[in-house]
Amino acid sequence: MILMEEQARVGDSASGFSLHSDIVANYILNFGNEEQKQKWLPKMATGEAVGSIAMTEPGTGSDLQSIRTTAVADGDDYIVNGSKIFITNGYLCDVAVVAVKTGDINGGAQSVSLLIIEADRKGFSKGRPLKKVGMKGQDTAELFFDNVRVPKSNLLGMEGMGFIMLMKELAWERMMIAIMCVAGAEFALATTADYVKQRKVFGKPVSAYQNTRFKLAEMRSEIQVARVFVDRCMEQVLKSELSVEAACAAKYWVSDLLSKVVDEGVQLHGGYGYMLEYPIARAYVDTRANRIYGGTNEIMKELISRSI
Ligand SMILES: Cc1cc2nc3c(=O)[nH]c(=O)nc-3n(C[C@H](O)[C@H](O)[C@H](O)COP(=O)(O)OP(=O)(O)OC[C@H]3O[C@@H](n4cnc5c(N)ncnc54)[C@H](O)[C@@H]3O)c2cc1C
Structure with a gap:
């Protein structure tokens, strides 16, 4: 809270610190298994890895249940396809917590899951930082997933628990x-x-x-x-x-x-x-x-x- 207040008090809207530390890290801390925590939290604490959270899509923001990014099971992996927009820290991120549909694409909340996706996975690409009205120093980007193979061990929590x-x-x-x-x-x-x-x-x-x-x-x-x-x-x-x-x-x-x-x-x-x-x-x-x-x-x- 002190960090957030001090950043606001100097008019600094440039750094997505709190999103990284207080949102993305919290997903891993609160819902990740021990292996996921050990893999990401130390690196996120030192700043070696920057995190982002990717929910919003070009076609849907407020209505989160209608996301169209899919993660289809294939052996021990998921194959992820879709795109996300307006993602804070998106351009700089090393890891993204991504909301996907593991169930029926037309299904509701119970089809939504969260996957940890490393930025260097084949098929994961980033758009250029979007040109915003303000917050010029902060990176807000589009993310694209084209047949990205993600191991099932990257699932946060359980399948279908994403919305909760x-x-x-x-x-x-x-x-x-x-x-x-x-x-x-x-x-x-x-x-x-x-x-x-x-x-x-x-x-x-x-x-x-x-x-x-x-x-x-x-x-x-x-x-x-x-x-x-x-x-x-x-x-x-x-x-x-x-x-x-x-x-x-x-x-x-x-x-x-x-x-x-x-x-x-x-x-x-x-x-x-x-x-x-x-x-x-x-x-x-x-x-x-x-x-x-x-x-x-x-x-x-x-x-x-x-x-x-
Ligand atoms: C600078 C910035 C950073 C962002 N960072 C992230 C991020 O890190 N990760 C991420 O996932 N997203 C991020 N977002 C996306 C943001 O969360 C969405 O833009 C927001 O949720 C709205 O979705 P939308 O843009 O699709 O608007 P829409 O859902 O299309 O809404 C358009 C209008 O319709 C209204 N509306 C929608 N539904 C209803 C309803 N049921 N009743 C009445 N009115 C309604 C809305 O209030 C709005 O006025 C960011 C956005 C910005 C601008």
């Missing part, structure tokens, strides 16, 4: 987004407050105007509400009590708040807020994807509504 593992880990992934978003909002407010105290308009600092002070007060109040909620969810994480709904609520509400705070921050900077040399402008393009990845905020509301 994804749902379990996605709660923490969503919490991570909330952690980074609340720290990002604190950073956006701080950089905006500094700016408005220095910039003079009509002979007075921008901060002297009631509109500015009220905006800052609103942002401060809402960020404090978010901070208390995120910290409360984190206490539940530590007790293994975080519910799916709370993780979804934290992800959607705090990422929406971050967008609002950053947008107000840009406005209070005037034209400078639109120039990339200012941290608030970089935050404007870098933070937008928080409402999309990890499950869109609309999907978060779907999941929350099911518990009501």
